[in-house]
Amino acid sequence: MQTSHLIYVPHADHIGGALARRRRELGLSRALLAQKCGVHPHTIARHEKGISKCIDQALLERLARALETTPEALWEAASSQPPITQRVGRPKNKEHA
Numbered sequence: 001m002q003t004s005h006l007i008y009v010p011h012a013d014h015i016g017g018a019l020a021r022r023r024r025e026l027g028l029s030r031a032l033l034a035q036k037c038g039v040h041p042h043t044i045a046r047h048e049k050g051i052s053k054c055i056d057q058a059l060l061e062r063l064a065r066a067l068e069t070t071p072e073a074l075w076e077a078a079s080s081q082p083p084i085t086q087r088v089g090r091p092k093n094k095e096h097a
Contacts, residue, residue: 005057013050018077020048022067036066 009015023033023044030048034041037059046052047063064071 006054007057007060008054009052014078015055015074016048016050018074019044019063019067021077022069022074023048026067028066033063033066037062 023030028036030041030044034044037044039059043052043059047055060071060074064074067074
C-alpha cells in the first residue's frame, strides 16, 4: 500500500487558479476532471477556489495527468499567474445601503 503525503499549499488560490485555467484550456468540466481523477466534483471546486489548504500528492499527480501537464508545471503556473478571483454577490442597491 502506498503512503499518502499531504502538501501544504500556502497560496492555495494561486494553485487553484492554475488548475482552473488549465482545465478550461482543455475544455473540461469539473465533473469530467473529477471523474478522471477519481474524486467528487466538489473536491475539484474546493481546490480551484483555494478553499483546501492541503493537497494529497497522489491527487496532484492525478490532476496533472488528467490536465496533460506535470505537477511542476502547475506549481510554475501558480507562481507566475494571479489567482482566479472568487465570484462575488450582487452589488448592494444604494437606495437600501
